[in-house]
Amino acid sequence: MNGTILLVEDNPDDVMLTLRAFKQHKLGNAIVVATDGAEALDYMFGTGQYAGRDVRDLPAVVFLDLNLPKFDGLEVLRRIRADSRTVLQPVVILTSSSEEQDRISGYQLGANSYVRKPVDFDQFIEAARQLGLYWLLLNEVPPPAK
Secondary structure (H helix, E strand, O other): OOOOEEEEOOOHHHHHHHHHHHHHOOOOOOEEEEOOHHHHHHHHHOOHHHOOOOOOOOOOEEEEOOOOOOOOHHHHHHHHHHOOOOOOOOEEEEEOOOOHHHHHHHHHOOOOEEEEOOOOHHHHHHHHHHHHHHHHHHOOOOOOOO
């Protein structure tokens, strides 16, 4: 695993805020943005526009929205967990959904964390900072799949 972040988010404002928060707090990790579920899966499995990408080089963490075009976040998570190469991939659901069933389903499918996006700008920036610090500096990623 490398220090790359895969941010799966279809809302351009949330992408901008997240990137701004990481930059403001000097998290210099490379960030790949996927704007729908299909693009996220293409990145993870080296298909589509990411054909030829070394799929052994997994991101340090995936920040995954639930409400996505093509494949929703739960389906993306289901497919990540179903593949032996990515079954241990750290995945954080980062969503505006406050539906209890979304949270239950996310954890049942193997999400490592479920974080509701704050609506307030300053709270959003702080949440992104804390997520980046924890998942990129404190968390120890699993070893690569064999």
